[in-house]
Amino acid sequence: MDTHIESEEAQVxxxxxxxxxxxxxxxxxxxxxxxxxxxxxxxxxxxESIKKYMTEHGVSVEDLGGAAKKTKKVEVxxxxxxxxxxxxxxxxPKWMHGDxxxxxxxxxxxxx
Numbered sequence: 717m718d719t720h721i722e723s724e725e726a727q728v729x730x731x732x733x734x735x736x737x738x739x740x741x742x743x744x745x746x747x748x749x750x751x752x753x754x755x756x757x758x759x760x761x762x763x764e765s766i767k768k769y770m771t772e773h774g775v776s777v778e779d780l781g782g783a784a785k786k787t788k789k790v791e792v793x794x795x796x797x798x799x800x801x802x803x804x805x806x807x808x809p810k811w812m813h814g815d816x817x818x819x820x821x822x823x824x825x826x827x828x
Contacts (some may be wrong), residue, residue: 794819 729737770776793804796819800811812819 793821795821 790803790805792801794802794812794816796811798811800809802809802812802819808816
């Protein structure tokens with residue numbers, strides 16, 4: 717919308733119309749928030765329904781032409797003498813103190 721037109725419309729509002737406009741804008745925000753909530757709930761119900769029918773009829777994601785998410789196994793990079801292991805991803809474990817290279821697993825074997 718043209719900003720010039722918007723400013724003209726704002727000038728036309730009387731002092732009585734401003735509170736009414738504010739109330740309508742607040743109502744619009746409430747309606748949009750409720751609509752988003754209802755849409756999210758409907759999506760959950762639809763997904764649950766689809767999963768139920770798939771289970772009942774023995775249909776898998778692969779049958780639909782898609783692939784199920786496959787997780788890639790991450791190689792362990794660090795190990796301590798107690799057998800605790802860490803891939804190097806995420807937070808550093810509490811058992812690992814000081815220089816990380818002391819716990820680094822050699823490619824040909826372990827550091828135990």
